[in-house]
Each structure stands twice: as C-alpha cells, then as structure tokens.
Amino acid sequence: MDYAIGDVQGCFDSLQKLLKKIHFNAECDRLFFLGDVVNRGNKSLEALRFIKSLKDNAQMVLGNHDFHLLVCALTPHQPNRKDTFHDILNAPDKNSLLDYLLTRPLLIEHNNALLVHAGIPPQWDKASALQQSKLVESHLQSGAIEKFLSVMYGNEPAKESDCLNEEEVCRYAINAMMRMRFCKEDGELEFEHKMDADEAPSGFKAWFMHENRALKNTDVLFGHWSTLNNISVERIHPLDHGCVWGEKLSALNLETHQLTSVRSIEVS
Template identity: 40%
Template sequence: MSTYLIGDIQGCDSALDRLLQHIDFSPSRDTLYLLGDLINRGPASADVLRRCMEYGDAVKPLLGNHDLHLLASAHGVRKPGRRDTLQTILDAPDRQDLLKWVAQQPLARCLENPQGQQLLMVHAGVLPQWSLKDVMALAQEVHDHIRSEGLPEFLQHMYGNTPNQWHATLTGHDRLRVIVNALTRIRFCTPRGAMDFESAESAEAAPVGLVPWFECPDRQTRDVMVAFGHWSTLGLINRPNLMALDTGCVWGGCLSAMEIGHDFTERQLHQVHCDQAQQPG
C-alpha cells in the first residue's frame, strides 16, 4: 500500500500512463493525490479525466486554475483560449459526467498520519494570514458554491486580480475570488500577503518587494507540511515542510510523483520525462 503525490498533469495522459506503470500503481492497493491542473495545454485532457474516474477512490484530486477554467468554459463564461486544449472534453459524448466529476473535487486536502502530523495539499499556495484550519474552511466555502446551483454565477465573478489581499471582513464575490486566487494562482506576494499575478519566474528571480508565498516570514502554516504544484519554473522542491511538484510536464519536463511513507518524512521521487506539448510564451 503506497501513497503518491503527483504534480500538474495538464492533459498529458501518455506521461501519466507511463508514470503509473513505472510505480506499478494498483487502484486496489495504492492512493494517488493529484495536486491540481489535471487538464489543459496537453493533448489528452478527456483521457486524463476518464482514467481518474475509472480508478475511483484510489485517486484524490484537487482543483487547479485550469480545472476551474474548464468549468467556466463549459458554462459559457469564458471561451477556450488559443493555447487551451479543452475541446476534447467540451465535445465529448460523456461531457456531463466528466464535468460533474470535476465539480465534485475540492480545492484543498489534508492528510493526517498515525502520529497526528498533517499534510496540506493545495494547487498553488496559501496566504500568510491563514492557519491550516482557515485554509480548509475557506476552501470549503468555494467548494460549496461549485457544487451548488449557483455555480454559473460564481464562475461569472471568479476571474479578476482584485482584491489582491485577504481581509476577514471580505464578503460575497470578492471574498470567493481572493480564496480562489490564493489556492489556485498565487506564486509571489508581498511579505504581508498582497498577491502578484504578473510574475511567473523562478523563486530566485523574485521581483523587487515580492517573495514566494512560502517565504512570507509570518506565514501561519510555516509549521505545517505543504505540498503544491502550479509553479513549473520553480522546479522540484523537497524540504521537510514543503514539496513543490510541478516539474513542467507539458513544457517537455517531467511528470513527478512523490511517494510518501506513513510519517511523511520517508519520501521517494519517481519521474518520467515528457514530450513537449506546449511552447513557452
């Protein structure tokens, strides 16, 4: 029985298939936690979703920005962009089943080991003011809207870069937008947590006045183990309390799976190289 955390797949089903063969994955024995962006930009987004659905409870995804973009495109809120590869889902005969499955997935997951240590999983990051309890509660707020009849209205107001900072007094669509942007889009922010959405460089190339979200000095989750994806230019990070697992599969990098032991500190990295599906820029 093995547990794996897998970074951004982005529609690269052949790479996912090779990775699962490499680790000898068995859905009756093993569990996969997928850190968001299961789809888009790669050539086989619908196949990725069907594979995940076939594996049932052995696969535990969370939503990334591309997965939310699929829902927005399906509801006519945003047209697929020039570089999007969502059409295989939007035109699929099982479209409704695929969309329903995506909408059932959360924006954050928390895994607890027998020793009581917790592992927080999100797609992009968290804001410094948020505790683990805050993250899970706020992610649930958004999830409740995604699973409700109010989904189309939520999607209409989901896009945007403001407000760019958390305040507990935020309400309505502004509140939900900040939560979504932090959990699915953040890379850099100010030390006080004002989010930047213009920069996607590596952590070493942080713009003046900005830091990677996980370097905020007063981050309330600094003592919590966090695993995330989203930031391909960041590369692999495997620190005691931080795992970054988007290793640029869709850009011709690798698809990565981190196998974790019961105490979360025993780890083994598994990777397969990927054919480039998108050109940067």
Template identity: 40%
Template sequence: MAIYAIGDVQGCYDSLQRLLEKIQFSPENDQLWFVGDLVNRGTKSLKTVRFIKGLGDASLTVLGNHDISLIAMHYGVLPKSPSLKKFLKSKHREELIEWLRHQKVFHVDKKLGVCMAHAGISPQWTLKEAKKYAKEIQVPLRGDDTKEWLRQVYGNKPNLWSEDLQSYERHRYILNAFMRMRYCNVKDGSLDLKLNGVPKMTKPGSTKQVPWFLWKGRKQIPLRIIFGHWSSLGYYHDDNVTSLDTGCVWGRQLTAVRLDGDAYPLISETCGNLS
C-alpha cells in the same frame, strides 16, 4: 499501501501512464493524489480525466486553475480553449464536469502529516482558516448557481486578505490563493498574480516579491504542504513545502513523491511535449 502525490498532468496522459508503470501503481493497493491541473495544454485531457475519475477511491484530486477554467468554459463564462475542444464536444462532458465540480479545493491528512492545494496556502492563513475558506468556495462551486458565481470570481483584486472581505470579493481572493498564487509582496503579504518566473532566492530585503512560502510573516502550518502550479519553480522541497510541477507539458518531467513514510522519495518520468 503506497500513497503518491503527482504534479500537474495537464492532459499528458501517456506520460502519466509511463510514470504509473515506473512506480508500479496498483489501484487495488495504492492511492494517487493529484495536485490539480489535470487538463489543458496536453493533447489528451479528456482521456486523462476519464482515467482519474475511473480510479474511484484509488485517486484523490484537488482542483487547479486550468480545471476551474474548463468548468467555466463548460458554462460559457470563458471562451473555449482549442486544446479543450475535444473534451467540450465529448458525450461524457456533463458527467466529467459534474465530477470535477465536486472535487476538493484543499485536502488535509493529519495522519500522514501533509495537506495539498494546487498553488498553496495563503501566507496569512492558519491551517484551520484554510480548511474553513476552502469549504466556503466549494459550496457555490458545487451549487445550482455555479455559472453566475464563476462570472463574478475571475479577477486579480482584492489581492490582500482581510476577514472583513465579503461576498464575491472574498471568494475571489480565496480562489486565487488556492489556485493561482506564486509570489507575494514582501511588505504586506499581498498576492502578485502577474509574476510567474523562476524565483530569485535572494537575501531578505533585496526584492519586492518573494515566493508565498518564503514570506517572513507566513503563518506556520503544522503539516507539509504539497502543491503544484509553478513549473518554473519546478521540484522544491524544504522543511514545510513540496512543489511538484516539473513542467511535463513543456517537455520536461512528470513527478511523483511517495507520501507514506518520512523520506519522500522522488520519482520522475521524462515527458515528450504534449504527450
């Protein structure tokens, strides 16, 4: 059995199929882990989600910010994106939104020595805390009052974690950390949710913001963290993190890494824009 993690698909169904051919994926024998953002800018979001849902136990998904936004569009919390109109008009809409609502925010596999979240893990959290906080927001996301919860959790503040945060403010930070985080402030680790460009791997002290995984105060996570979300960062692999968003939707590549084993071999498929 082979286990592969795959970067942000964003509705690029054809590119995904070509990548699966390249890795000789067998749903009877293998498993795919998706880092989130199954939907949005590509032209085949509906087909992509139906395919991944149809894989059953052969796939595992954590939600990304675009997936959450699609759920919010379904409930009328956000305006409908032109690229998702086909999805939102589909007769399968209710079924697929219900499936998305019940996907994980964070996944841990201690046997493999890896964990996965769309944007990463807040640098101020331990693994135990990250698991706890992911479960906190999964409850309202899957509950009966999802619409009101989504109305309240959009926003950039608070951007600094405190265990004293309560209610929607607490959930807003947790959601942003798992779904939207890229940079944090060098001094205190607060999230900068506006920066999204290519990180400058500069000397300590020469910049005010650093990638969350390079913050000097980051709590050590005893597992490799698999994440996506950051297409301008692209593929990045160091001792503790692997970034897999290689910008397929921008005409670059869709990337997979094999997780079972120690080598983490990289497989990529060159993408046609929006394919």
C-alpha cells in the same frame, strides 16, 4: 501506497509511463493529484476520464486550468487559442466529467500534510485554509453555478483585508489557492511575474518564503509553478516538474517520501 502527483495537464501518456514506473496498483494504491490535470497537453479527456475512473483511489484538488475548463463549459466565457480541452467540451460524458470537477476540493488534508494547487497564503493557518476551501466548494456545488463562475475571474481584491463580500472572499481564495506565486506577508497577491522564486518583484516573495508563515511546521505539497528550481525550504514540496513543457512528471510517495519522475513523452 499513497502518491502525490504533479500537474498532468492532459499528458495522459506520461502519466501512464509514471504509473508503470511506480508499479501502481489500482486495487490498493491511492493517487492524489495536485490540480491542473487538464489543458495545454494533448489528451485532457483521457487524463480526466482515467482519474475519475479510479473512484476513491484517486483524489485531486482543483487547479486554475481545471477551473478554467469549468468556466468555459458553464458560462459564456470562451476558451482561448492555447486551450486544448475541446475534447472534453465535445465528449458524450462531458456532464459527468464536469460534475466530477465541481465536487473536487481546493485543499486536501492527508496525514497532517496539506495538498493544494498553487499554495496557501502566509497569513492562513490550517483551520483558515480549510474554511476558505470549504466556502468555495459549497458554491461550486450550489444550484447557481453559472452565476458564481461568471464572477470569479479577476485579480482583485489582491488583499484579503480588502474583501467586502462573500464573492470577493471566494475570488481571493481561488486566486490564492489556484494561481498564487508571489505575495506579501499579509497575503497580498501579485500576478505579473512567473519566474523563479529568487526573482520576486519588489516587496514580494514566493508565498512559501515568508518568515512568519503560519503553516511553517506543516508539510505543503503543491503544483502550478514549473519554473521553480532547487527549492530547499523545509516542509515545502513543489511537484509541478514541467511535464507539458517537455520536462518531467513526478510522483512523491507519501509514506517513504521517495520521488519518482519520468521524462515527458508528449510532443510539445
């Protein structure tokens, strides 16, 4: 069976509890992690090592916390007080764990569904989304990684049409696929608000609520937005159920569409 799993954020013990509940078999089942496998929780190192150890039976897209770990590990940028991935930064296998993250995509296509950490802006069809993901991936795997990572932080350009060069195109793509919650129909991003989807700032909507969204007829599975409540939008599958905040970790069976959740067991 194939399963998509929401934001683990270092909650390794809850992940093991969830895998027990779905009777996960590492020989034949496959896990698709929706990003943010590390940070904020108490066992980022165990979580990342475990996912890497599953080899081809686990795949993951990069989330903003995974990306933040790369920036802190590979540029002079310092972790902040809330970051809990020092175990990875101090691990003897740090380099192979970082290499693992550097070779992860921003977007996975699986049986006509798209898996992404935050979302896909309304103006992108499948080909554009895959193209933007590949562009960032090519930079993550290039030799000039420190230079690339050190210019990827920042909220601008908010609009795709304002991107003047490849650096800005990549920054927009990273912000859209790893951080976006609210945007305008043309994909203009907004990062001040983190509340529920029906409390959008003026002029903005949750990215999946735009009427003319190009991917309306494609299943999109995503994490990142743990405060989303009771979303009922066709083909939209939010799977960050707030495990690191003491709520739930969930797995969606990609064949039967059955959802299995466990209550978080981490001390928050």
